[in-house]
Amino acid sequence: MSVFSRLWQFFKNLLNPATVKEHVARVFARKRPEEKIDSALPKVPESYVSPPAPTVVRQYEEHPSEAYMKLKYRFRDIGRMGAIAETLGRDFLTAMPEGAWKARLGQIAFLNRRMHEDLTDPAVKHLLDRAKTHAENHAEDWDKWDHANLREMDEMHGHQSPVSGDLIEKRAQLSYEGRRRHRDALKNSDWPSARGFLADMVDMNRQIAEVKCRATGSNSHYQALMSEYMPGISVMEVEDWFGTINKSLNKMLPKILEKQEEEEEPLPIKDFYPAKAQMWLNHALLEAIGFDFNRGGLFETGHNPVEGGTPDDTRLVIKNVDINDFMDSMKSALHEGGHGVYIQGLPRKTWRYQPIAQDMGAAVHESQALLVEMIIGRTKPFFDFLAPRAEGLFHGLHNPMLSADNLHKVKTRVQPSAVRKKADEVTYFFHMQHRFELERDLIEGKLKPADLPEAWNAKMQDIIGIQPKGVVDGCLQDVHWFTGKFGYFPSYTVGHMLAAQLYEKINKDVPDLDNLVAKGDFMPVTKWLGKNIHSKGRLLCFGDLVKNATGAALSPAPLLKHLEGRYLHA
Ligand SMILES: [Zn+2]
Structure with a gap:
């Protein structure tokens, strides 16, 4: 080849992008040989390993x-x-x-x-x-x-082993599909289309309960499902607690309503509250309770509120704000915020993905949410903190509707309702009893899904004394069963009991708590919960966690004391 043709070839190569790419790759490969990269990887026994971050200790710590x-x-x-x-x-x-x-x-x-x-x-x-x-x-x-x-690890293996992969796959699919189904059925008041889906859900959950019962020798289908949400708590205990709470509340309710009759009614807070301002307030409140937005977020969507994600990426979802009632989205944000702070406080730095770093299940989770939403978020000091900020934010300076007294009155007004989400703190427990009895009958095969609307209304009349207007206010109102959550409802009551018991102890341990809350300083509470609940992950069983944190076994007494104090003696 002549010098001229070699030169021609060289310039031709330079103009060809593929050849240039190849050349660049060769140069880089020389600079960063594969062998060196391989030998730099940490020696660990399994594939798909990323080098542990320096703070992630226990997950990777050598063990004999x-x-x-x-x-x-x-x-x-x-x-x-x-x-x-x-x-x-x-x-x-x-x-x-x-x-x-x-x-x-x-x-x-x-x-x-x-x-x-x-x-x-x-x-x-x-x-x-x-x-x-x-x-x-x-x-x-x-x-x-x-x-x-x-x-x-053993528990997780034991729980899942009896259930087939097909059922697990179906359950995961239906639980998300159910959110869409529920949203659409609710929008169109469409019981006939919801009925078939719900029947499939009940059937699938009965199958899961059946194989679990066979594996454990238990004969309670409902217990098998409830244990997934509340490990360590028996259906008998739940029945017992419901019995005590409802008996007391049935006595308390007429007295509360009588007391309310003598008081002036609160001013309704219906007005125009821009969505952006509401979400700003919700963000600010979550920051105040210690939710870390660097590791999480708050979103409003057309779906029902839900919490989830991981301690590094905690996503809180609330339903689109009601522009006429800022306290509706605030209630949801506080509730989900309580869940979120719990998730973010789990022992992620040391145990990361290990089973011990998980939360304790629905009862403890709900206790964290209800402690923020229902217990602290309905105290007078909380509204002393909120009112001046709400007045400024919603341009209502000295508006009596936004005064601390009025907001507090609105949020502590007791008014039986057919709708769980509108329920006050007292009658909420009747809704839980109602759902608990119905879902137990559905899972135990005593109630057919097709008969649900009538059974729902009859029991609602029996327990709360109200008839829903239709299925939207009736058996379609909750998303839980559509996502396959049978056995979850009791966790609201058990969680509320725990929240009251925890708050009683926090009041003893944190001096001047009311004053701190009135100033918007919630961090002493969050730190207390972080130390006694969040950071424990699954180190302790439910009973020991409660005893260690509060000094006593879980009991309805602190809850009843709290309700009496707030609604009868305030
Ligand atoms: Zn919740």
Whole structure:
């Protein structure tokens, strides 16, 4: 080849982008050889490993039990998949374009099936047995956190193993589909279309309960489902607590209503409250209670309120604000905020995706939400803090409607209603009793889903003394059963009991609490909860967590004292 043709070739190559790319790649490959990158990776026993952040200690900490180490990696990866599914789920409710919903259901269902496969793999049972033997023979190598982590691994494996992958996949799919179904049925007051879906949901949950009962030798389908939300609490205990609470409230309610009759009625707060200003207030309140917006967010959507995500990415969803009533979205934001602060306070820095770093289930979760929304968020000092800010924000300086006294009166007014979301703090417990009895009958096969509207109305009349106007105010009002949550409702009552018991103790431990709340200083409460509840993850069982935090076993007494104090003796 002549010098001229070689030069021609060189310039031709320079003009060809593919050749240039190849050349650049060769140069970079020389600078960053593959072998060096490989040898720089940390030596860990499983694939898909990212180097641990310096603060993530316990998840990666070496342990003499090889089986336990393998389990830690296995559960970390299951936890990671769970976090991905959570993020997809939050996106489903907030940002996803409508047209993507079917594909998204498939993605969420697939991830849940994969998690189930990884969790119920026979290798896990083998590793659990080996790790348990190690713990028995080498107690000195296991501290209380490792012990509890292993116990929770075993629990998760035990809970999911009897259930088939098909059922898990179906449940994940239907639970998200149910949110859409419920939204549409509610919009169109459409019981006939909801009926078939609800019947499928009941049927699927009965199947899950059936296999769980077979595996545990239990004969209560409802208990099998309720235990998923409230581990460590029996249906008998719940019945007992409901009995005590409702008996007292049935005596208290006429006295409360009589007392209210003698007082001046609060001024209705219906006015125009711009959505942006409401959301600004909600953000500010959540910041004040310690929600970290650097690791989470608050969104308004057409869906029902829900909390979720992970401690690093906690997403709170509330329903689109009502521009005529700012206290409606504020109530939701405070409730979800309580959930959110709990999620963010879990021991993520040390245990990250390990089972021990999870929350304690629905009763404790709801206690955190209700403590903020119902207990603190309805005290007079809270409205002393809120009122001047609301007056400024909504341009209502010295407007008697926005005075602390009036806002407090509005939020503590007792008025039986057919709608749970409109219910006051006292009659809310009757709604829980109503749902608890109905869902128990649905799951135990004593009530057919097709007969629900009549059964709903009859029981509502019996327990609350009110007839709903139609299905929208009746059996379609709640999203829970549409998402497959059977056995969840009692957790509101149990959570409320716990919230009252916790607040009683916080009042003893934090001096001058009312004054702090009146100044908007909620952090002493959040720190107390962080230390005694949030940071514990699943270290303790429910009973021990309550005893350690409050000094006593869970009881309805503090709740009844709180209700009496607020509604009869204030
Ligand atoms: Zn909640």
